[in-house]
Amino acid sequence: MPARLIPTRIADDVFELQVRTPGEAQSLAAVLREVAPAEDVVAGLDRVAIRFHPSRAHQVERALRDVTAENKTTPGTAPPIEIGISYGGENGPDLTSVCEALNLSTDAFIASHTQRVHTVEMIGFTPGFSYISGLPEEFSVPRLASPRPRVPAGSVGVSTRFTGIYALHGPGGWPLIGKTDAKLFRANDKNPFLLTPGQRVKFRAL
Amino acid sequence: MLVVTKPGLQATLQGAPRLGYRHFGIPYSGAADALSLALANRLVGNSATMTALEITFGGFEADIAADCTVAVTGAIDRILISGQSAPAHTTLHLKAGDCIAISPVIRGCRTYLAVSTGFQAEEAFGSTSTYLPAQLGGLNGRALKAGDRLKSVGSPVWTETLETPKSHRPVFSNALALRACASAETDLLDEADRKCLFEETFFAGRQATRMGVALIGRTLSPNSDGQMKSAPVFPGTIQCPPSGTPVVLLCDAQTTGGYPRIAHIARCDQHLLGQIRPGDQIRLLERSPDDALRDYAEKRKLLDAWLMP
Numbered sequence: 001m002p003a004r005l006i007p008t009r010i011a012d013d014v015f016e017l018q019v020r021t022p023g024e025a026q027s028l029a030a031v032l033r034e035v036a037p038a039e040d041v042v043a044g045l046d047r048v049a050i051r052f053h054p055s056r057a058h059q060v061e062r063a064l065r066d067v068t069a070e071n072k073t074t075p076g077t078a079p080p081i082e083i084g085i086s087y088g089g090e091n092g093p094d095l096t097s098v099c100e101a102l103n104l105s106t107d108a109f110i111a112s113h114t115q116r117v118h119t120v121e122m123i124g125f126t127p128g129f130s131y132i133s134g135l136p137e138e139f140s141v142p143r144l145a146s147p148r149p150r151v152p153a154g155s156v157g158v159s160t161r162f163t164g165i166y167a168l169h170g171p172g173g174w175p176l177i178g179k180t181d182a183k184l185f186r187a188n189d190k191n192p193f194l195l196t197p198g199q200r201v202k203f204r205a206l
Numbered sequence: 207m208l209v210v211t212k213p214g215l216q217a218t219l220q221g222a223p224r225l226g227y228r229h230f231g232i233p234y235s236g237a238a239d240a241l242s243l244a245l246a247n248r249l250v251g252n253s254a255t256m257t258a259l260e261i262t263f264g265g266f267e268a269d270i271a272a273d274c275t276v277a278v279t280g281a282i283d284r285i286l287i288s289g290q291s292a293p294a295h296t297t298l299h300l301k302a303g304d305c306i307a308i309s310p311v312i313r314g315c316r317t318y319l320a321v322s323t324g325f326q327a328e329e330a331f332g333s334t335s336t337y338l339p340a341q342l343g344g345l346n347g348r349a350l351k352a353g354d355r356l357k358s359v360g361s362p363v364w365t366e367t368l369e370t371p372k373s374h375r376p377v378f379s380n381a382l383a384l385r386a387c388a389s390a391e392t393d394l395l396d397e398a399d400r401k402c403l404f405e406e407t408f409f410a411g412r413q414a415t416r417m418g419v420a421l422i423g424r425t426l427s428p429n430s431d432g433q434m435k436s437a438p439v440f441p442g443t444i445q446c447p448p449s450g451t452p453v454v455l456l457c458d459a460q461t462t463g464g465y466p467r468i469a470h471i472a473r474c475d476q477h478l479l480g481q482i483r484p485g486d487q488i489r490l491l492e493r494s495p496d497d498a499l500r501d502y503a504e505k506r507k508l509l510d511a512w513l514m515p
Contacts, residue, residue, distance in 0.1 A: 012493070055503075126340070
């Protein structure tokens with residue numbers, strides 16, 4: 001029997017529930033979108049926030065009483081989608097410092113990054129930005145102390161064992177290791193998002 | 207119906223927030239000062255979130271190509287109709303051939319110009335509001351340029367003339383006190399930093415965008431290793447990156463972020479975020495979440511008497 005979750009109030013109009021994994025967060029968010037009278041339900045990597053209209057505080061709190069954390073997502077079976085990355089140089093200005101921090105050669109980093117099968121865990125931040133897991137424990141890199149005001153669209157960053165792809169031009173706090181031509185967000189397409197949670201990904205060095 | 211001749215620093219079409227798409231990374235957008243938008247719409251017979259013009263720092267001019275009924279609210283210095291001074295917070299009946307000029311503003315940041323029945327705009331993900339980074343909504347998802355022609359959804363002429371009651375007109379100053387609640391990672395601050403956050407004065411950073419405003423002051427040091435897992439953020443969230451300079455997020459706020467969330471601007475004061483200009487003094491007044499909701503209900507009641515008669 002999964003344990004009950006205790007909501008934290010992280011704003012006057014937002015509750016948050018802590019879970020263990022991105023899969024649990026995605027599953028719980030999907031359930032809450034059905035049962036909670038919320039304005040918005042947003043999953044993080046290990047939590048779910050429920051923003052509500054101020055007049056609905058009590059109804060939302062009641063709806064949160066009975067939810068539990070369970071991963072109901074099914075592992076992706078489709079073959080991994082391939083994403084080409086041009087690593088380092090102007091396209092990945094932080095690759096050298098990331099590799100220094102990890103005590104790895106850039107070749108070893110690229111080999112490791114391209115050999116693994118990664119998994120899309122979450123879309124968030126800005127339209128189409130994808131949080132992709134698959135880096136090993138020892139590849140944990142912190143975010144930049146100050147976010148960059150301008151990160152070009154297609155930039156690929158790493159942080160806390162995740163690979164992130166900036167779908168749009170904009171500010172960003174992840175160290176950048178490369179750039180892809182893949183279009184993660186096409187506003188006018190029937191399917192605007194190239195990647196969805198659960199999808200598997202392989203990176204290829206360009 | 208209205209032809210932009212000078213857009214100013216940044217003019218966009220904004221209406222309702224784009225609710226319900228944050229899990230695809232799509233921000234809310236909409237008016238940075240939703241109250242001023244609602245007040246402008248009220249004066250031309252529209253519902254609160256109909257699409258209007260959001261003008262940044264004034265300096266906007268347009269030619270009127272057909273008779274229309276408009277109203278201007280938000281940050282105002284002077285409004286000129288064909289050279290004659292015109293009042294803010296009042297229904298204005300413009301004639302074809304008129305021109306309207308909104309002077310640069312010295313207090314507050316954003317001005318709202320609403321037209322009866324609202325401006326035509328593209329709808330994307332359930333809203334007409336412009337989100338510039340992804341070119342969604344508005345006019346081709348972009349900021350307005352000289353020569354852009356804007357049309358109204360229906361007949362732009364309305365015969366009534368209204369004035370916002372004096373008691374309901376927001377007054378903008380260069381010093382703001384914003385009610386705020388502690389948030390998920392406030393506990394990462396030590397006692398001295400927490401006291402600083404809720405008691406000392408900060409100054410708005412130079413880059414006051416629709417995405418966020420830096421709060422410059424004594425730097426804070428949340429006890430974080432920079433390895434926090436990305437978590438949901440919203441307009442109103444105050445994040446603190448390792449640099450120690452907090453950033454308050456506005457209407458175009460990203461949907462998730464990995465910096466500690468050290469406070470959250472209470473819903474009742476979020477409309478004021480859209481009026482912060484670089485250099486403004488900002489103080490946070492701590493409220494419990496329940497007190498903040500009571501403050502919201504109180505403000506809402508006062509405003510609804512005018513906005514939703």
